[in-house]
Amino acid sequence: MNYDVIIIGAGPGGIFAAYELMQHQPQLKVAVFEAGHALSKRHCPIDGEKIKSCIGCKSCSIMSGFGGAGAFSDGKYNITNDFGGALYEYVGKKHALDLMHYVDEINLKFGGEGTKLYSTAGSRFKTMCIQHDLHLLEASVRHLGTDINYVVLKNIYNYLQDKVDFFFDTTVQTVKIVVGGYAVKCEDEVYTCEKCIVSVGRSGSKWMERVCKELDIPTKSNRVDLGVRVELPATVFAHLTDELYESKIVYRTRQYGDKVRTFCMNPKGSVVNENTNGIITVNGHSYEDPEKQTENTNFALLVAKEFSEPFKDSNEYGESIARLSNMLGGGVIVQRFGDLIRGRRSTPGRMQDAFITPTLNATPGDLSLVLPKRILDGIIEMIYALDKVAPGTANDDTLLYGVEVKFYNMEVKVNEKLETCYPGLYIIGDGSGITHSLSHASASGVHVARDIAEK
Ligand SMILES: Cc1cc2nc3c(=O)[nH]c(=O)nc-3n(C[C@H](O)[C@H](O)[C@H](O)COP(=O)(O)OP(=O)(O)OC[C@H]3O[C@@H](n4cnc5c(N)ncnc54)[C@H](O)[C@@H]3O)c2cc1C
Numbered sequence: 001m002n003y004d005v006i007i008i009g010a011g012p013g014g015i016f017a018a019y020e021l022m023q024h025q026p027q028l029k030v031a032v033f034e035a036g037h038a039l040s041k042r043h044c045p046i047d048g049e050k051i052k053s054c055i056g057c058k059s060c061s062i063m064s065g066f067g068g069a070g071a072f073s074d075g076k077y078n079i080t081n082d083f084g085g086a087l088y089e090y091v092g093k094k095h096a097l098d099l100m101h102y103v104d105e106i107n108l109k110f111g112g113e114g115t116k117l118y119s120t121a122g123s124r125f126k127t128m129c130i131q132h133d134l135h136l137l138e139a140s141v142r143h144l145g146t147d148i149n150y151v152v153l154k155n156i157y158n159y160l161q162d163k164v165d166f167f168f169d170t171t172v173q174t175v176k177i178v179v180g181g182y183a184v185k186c187e188d189e190v191y192t193c194e195k196c197i198v199s200v201g202r203s204g205s206k207w208m209e210r211v212c213k214e215l216d217i218p219t220k221s222n223r224v225d226l227g228v229r230v231e232l233p234a235t236v237f238a239h240l241t242d243e244l245y246e247s248k249i250v251y252r253t254r255q256y257g258d259k260v261r262t263f264c265m266n267p268k269g270s271v272v273n274e275n276t277n278g279i280i281t282v283n284g285h286s287y288e289d290p291e292k293q294t295e296n297t298n299f300a301l302l303v304a305k306e307f308s309e310p311f312k313d314s315n316e317y318g319e320s321i322a323r324l325s326n327m328l329g330g331g332v333i334v335q336r337f338g339d340l341i342r343g344r345r346s347t348p349g350r351m352q353d354a355f356i357t358p359t360l361n362a363t364p365g366d367l368s369l370v371l372p373k374r375i376l377d378g379i380i381e382m383i384y385a386l387d388k389v390a391p392g393t394a395n396d397d398t399l400l401y402g403v404e405v406k407f408y409n410m411e412v413k414v415n416e417k418l419e420t421c422y423p424g425l426y427i428i429g430d431g432s433g434i435t436h437s438l439s440h441a442s443a444s445g446v447h448v449a450r451d452i453a454e455k
Contacts, residue, residue, distance in 0.1 A: 003031045003165075005452060006184050006193035008172045010034035011068020012438050013199035013429025015156060016103060016445030022163050024453030030164045031191065033184065035171040035204075036064025039150075039157055042071060046273065052361050054331060059169070060275045063203040066168070067153040069430070070438045074266050074285040075149025076246055077104060077439040080139035083248055084437030087444055090416050099443035104142050110155040115288065117142050118245040125240060125389070129249060132388040137248040145288025175211055175425070182425060195424040195452050199445065200431040202276060205315070205409045208431050217420050218413040222433045224318035225263070225406035226375055227302035228367065229282045230383070231399040233356060234268050234297040236392035241267035241297060251385050253378045260382040263300040263406070268293035271360035271401055273332060279322045280331045282360070282401045294359050300404045301382055303375045318405040325370045325403045329363035333370065333403075337383065338396025340367060340376075354397040367402045409433040417451045418444055426452075 005021060007014045010032050021030055036042065042061040045051045063069045079100040081088040088096035108115075119140040120126065129136045144152060160166075167186070175196060176183045182196040200208055212219050240247050246265040253260060269286025284298040307314050325333050335346045336354055345366035351358070368376055379400075387394035411433035418426050418434070426448040428434075429441035 001181055001194055002191045003193040004028040005030045005195045005197065006182070006191060007032045007197045007199060008175070008184065009068065009199040009201060009204060009429070009431065010066045010166070011199060011201045011429060012070050012442040013201070013431070013435070013445040014068070014197065016106070016442040017197050017199065017428065017449045018160055018164050019106065019156060020446045020449030021453060022160065024450065026163065031167060031193070032164055033167045033170050033172050033186065034064070034066060035059060036066070036168070037061065038166070038168045039066040039071065039153055041065070042067070044072070054273050054275050054280050056275065056278055060203070062272070062274060063276065066157055066166070068201050069203065071150065071153060072146055072285065073149065073438065074146055074264070074269065075144030075438070076264070077107065077142040077144065078139050078246070078437055079104060079142070079439055080137070082137040082139060085435035085440030087435055087440045090414070090418060090434065091447055096443060099446050100439045102446060103439055103442040107142065107144065107152050110159070111151040112142070112144050112148055115142060115144050115148055116245070118243070120244055120247070123244060125244065125247065128389055132385055133251065134385055134389060135250045137250065139248060141246050143245050143288065146285050147287050147289050147292065174214070177215070177422060195426070197426045197428060197448055198431060199429040199441070202407055202409065202430050204431050205407065206277065208409055208412070212412060215422065219410040221307070221312045221314055222408035222411050223304045223306040224314040224408065225302040225304050226318055226321060226371070227260070227300055227379055227404050228371070228400040228402045229271055229284055229298055229300050229404045231271055231296050231298040231356070231358065231401065232393060232395070234295055237265070237267065237297045237390050240390060241265065249386070251382045253381045255377055255381060256374055258303055258374065258378045260301055260303050260378045263302050265297065265299035267297045268295070269298050270294055271298050271358070273360070276407060279319055280326050281322050281403060281405045282332045283404065296356065296359055298359070301379045302404065302406060303378050315407050318407055321370060321372070322403050322405050328369060329365045332360065332362040332401050333365035333367055334358060334360070334362035334399055334401050335365060335367045336396060337394060337398040337400060340400060341380070343368070356397045356399060358399055360401060362401055367400055370402055406436070408436060418448050419451070
């Protein structure tokens with residue numbers, strides 16, 4: 001065997017697996033294969049001047065490379081079982097929280113010291129929300145911010161680089177079973193290992209699907225979350241964000257009984273493009289450094305959709321809607337809430353007249369031509385509900401960017417050790433469909449590393 005352990009993917013799941021293996025069994029020969037670039041080479045060409053929108057790089061630096069999809073994220077590590085994944089269903093609630101706290105300690109050790117940990121525990125907003133049929137979920141959130149998150153990743157890489165073999169710009173093509181372990185085939189070479197940890201995240205979703213089919217590993221379809229990213233003056237949500245930083249609020253619509261939720265709140269942040277398998281959607285982040293902060297806050301409003309019969313492919317549904325918005329807007333569409341309510345498209349002129357400066361250069365358009373009525377109605381209802389706890393949310397100039405889609409990988413069948421039916425083949429992080437967040441993905445890496453180290 002070339003290696004004791006091969007890790008595929010250097011996102012939070014893969015990084016924390018490598019880190020934890022080195023804590024317990026530093027003599028192990030470990031390799032990490034990553035389709036994207038090394039951290040120092042990750043750079044999105046959009047500069048807002050020469051290059052204003054996504055040019056579809058071969059390897060998207062936002063989604064791929066050391067640090068995974070989380071490298072330029074807001075670095076919000078939510079320590080909770082209420083959202084961000086279902087790791088607790090496999091490892092138990094208490095253990096899942098312990099793992100997330102452990103990840104938090106490592107982040108602090110590698111540069112996150114001094115960053116703030118917010119908590120909803122005992123918050124007066126819980127009462128305020130429930131009075132308006134809005135439900136605030138429980139969580140502690142460590143906000144590293146995009147800048148400190150990068151520093152932490154850089155420090156972890158410096159720590160690991162002479163302990164683990166990193167192969168960047170190296171896409172793994174196949175994983176095959178061989179006597180005594182696994183063979184991992186890259187473009188030119190085949191490497192063998194006793195144990196293999198697959199942590200390919202969302203960008204590796206199609207690849208993961210293929211590998212599961214080839215190895216006959218059972219999977220089941222997951223949900224897709226569809227909606228918009230809302231951007232408004234930071235003052236509108238300041239009373240909530242100053243105390244909680246991120247508030248996850250769920251609302252059940254009166255019209256359809258669908259649940260709409262806030263997601264990924266970025267106080268004084270920026271709205272950004274996201275490229276998943278060539279489809280441009282929207283996301284957001286914010287910096288800890290006050291100099292890089294903006295005057296706006298952004299967050300997503302999402303509705304979950306799951307399909308069963310005869311159509312099963314929730315992701316395909318989400319992709320089709322995102323493609324439609326890309327077709328109409330050449331990328332992401334932006335619309336003023338007032339224009340949406342009046343049934344008219346936003347135009348460059350109307351955008352110029354608005355009392356808010358958008359942080360993303362998107363195409364003014366009409367989201368009602370893109371999002372299904374049921375989803376759009378739910379989002380509008382939630383905006384009016386939020387207006388009661390954060391007056392100003394339903395102002396005409398509130399910006400809606402579309403579409404935001406959260407794709408979830410299909411759920412792969414693994415046991416409580418996150419091991420597949422093949423001993424020594426683990427599937428973790430967002431690629432497993434079990435986690436959807438930095439803290440859950442990282443925790444899953446720690447969990448499997450400890451299992452391997454024990455064995
Ligand atoms: C813009 C943005 C902001 C976000 N903000 C937050 C946030 O604030 N808080 C939060 O909790 N979550 C956030 N998320 C989600 C979070 O980043 C993910 O949940 C997390 O990164 C998942 O970690 P992972 O290791 O499972 O996968 P990923 O981070 O996706 O990493 C997987 C890695 O595997 C590599 N890979 C894929 N296929 C192959 C292959 N065949 N061979 C080799 N390598 C491969 C990819 O290049 C990638 O680098 C954000 C996501 C984005 C895109």
